[in-house]
Amino acid sequence: MNDIGTILGNEQFARKQASFGPGGNVVPIPRAKKNRQPPHSDTDRANVLPLPSTNIPHRTQSGLIPAHVRVLLIQKNTEDRHACRNALQQTSDFNVELVEAGNGGEGLHLACQDAFDCILLDCSLPDMDCLEFLGRLTELTSGLQLPLLKLVPPHKPELAIEAVRRGIHEFLIKDEDGHYLKLLPVLIQRMLDNRRLAHEKQQIETLYRTLIEHIPAITYIASLQISHQWLYVSPQIESMGYDRETWLSNPDLRFQCILEQDRTMVERAFAKSCETGELFHCEYRALGRHGKLHWFVDEARIIRNHSGQAMFFQGVIRDITDLKSMRDELETHRYFLDQHVQSRTEQLEKRIVILESCNTELCNQLEREYLVCNELRKANNLQATMLQAIGAAGVTVEESFIHPET
The missing domain is CATH 1.20.5 (Single alpha-helices involved in coiled-coils or other helix-helix interfaces)
Known part of the structure; x- marks a missing residue:
């Protein structure tokens, strides 16, 4: 199952007070005084053997790494351990607490008993091969990835290559003149800076993953290839009745679930978005694994890198x-x-x-x-009117009878 990003770092162990086993030699190294040694001459710089990566940054500003750094040095030669201790004493950006071990067994015991910021591992160990040490360290610490710096003799470059494959973060060629010691603080700081950046990246990815995996929508990342295979899908795809592994392993499953009446419309819209770079927006119906009908609104856009090159599709499907x-x-x-x-x-x-x-x-x-x-x-x-007329006529007749004419 693909994840949003590759987690490159692990959270540093919480510091604790623990006793060291037999043979553990704790050597606190104080900060160097202000009267530091003058810069090395151009001749000295020319004699320093090149590192595996030429992109070595200068010493970063104070505060990027812990002020107190615990380093486990595993080296059989006492003089070489003393030389490394003196080299780390030259740095003034952080305090170094150096814990020394003379063989691989002591180093494994100390690495399992206490927490360290990084490990300096010499290529030549008296009791075991350095590659065997890496394997046993991974087993005993349950895969915990501590920043590891390996010291490799100049006549064995193949050991450096194999160590990088096994999880070594940096390696340094041990030249006979001891110029490699000047780069020890720089490489330690770079390893710790890389670890801090990886840890911050992991936290951001975890926050982003938690955010997108709890919103009520299906988020996905799809390839720009012809198959448009999905590279990532959030757990909300389980609403369709499929787990994430099944959905990601079958590129055709997405279009197979879309109803035939809507499939052609979706394919044309997706092809147009790939061709023109426009926003993909489509509303369609899809059947879940158990025959349940879903209505989806699918929106996706092409994500480009800093140079403008298209990388993949990133989309959101709302049910x-x-x-x-x-x-x-x-x-x-x-x-x-x-x-x-x-x-x-x-x-x-x-x-x-x-x-x-x-x-x-x-x-x-x-x-x-x-x-x-x-x-x-x-x-x-x-x-x-007639009655009135009749009445008036009757009165006239009556008067004529009463008063006859004389």
Whole structure:
């Protein structure tokens, strides 16, 4: 299974107070005084044998490495151990506590009993081969990778090559004039700086991995090759019913899971993004291992290095199945609501037509009744007029009978 990055360093052991085994010689080395020796001449620099890597930085500023450095020196020759001790005494950037061992057995005992910042290992050990020492150290410390500096004689370069393969961080050619001793502090500081940078890189990668592996989305890194094989996928891929190993080992599995109706669209969009460098954005359906349908929104972009060269695709897949279900449910409710509104509207329109018809009939009836009432009113007025006329005529006749003409 591929990881986000290669972890290059290990967290330094917590310092503890421990007693050394028999033969362990603890030699604290104080800081050098201000009156340091003058710089070496150009002739001296020319006599120093080259290191494996020519990219050796100058001494870094104070604070990049611990002020107190514990070094385990494993070397059989007493004079060589004394020379190394004197060489480390010349540095003023950090204090060195040197623990010495005369053979590989003592060195393994000390390395397992106490914590060290680095180990200086001589190529010639009296009781075991240096490669055997590396193997046993890895077994006894459960694979802990301490910065190791190996001292190699000039006539055995093959030992240096094999030691690098076994995990040695640096090696230094032991010249007969002892010029290699001048580079001991520089290489120790470089090893510790590299270890610190590796540890910081590991912390950043762990933080980044924890972040992306806990977001509710599938994050992935895909190759730019024709197969577009995934190089990394987050654990959220298990929502599809597949483990990470199965998904990464089968390059065609991704497109096989996409529904056939959407597959061509996704392939064309991905090919266009590879060709133009545009953002890949696609929404499609995919079937999980157990037949569950998923709706995905897939977005990816090409990641480039500092020189602008395309390296890989980095993408995020969001599962919008629940959102799609909610949308479908809302669409269903909206459809039934529209149908209900339309039905009610039609009923209301029918009722309005009926009411308008009734209103028209009522208006006509009221108009007819008004005309009838008007005719009745005229008849009543005529009747009243006639009655008044009849009454007046009756009074005149009655007076003629009462008062006849004389």
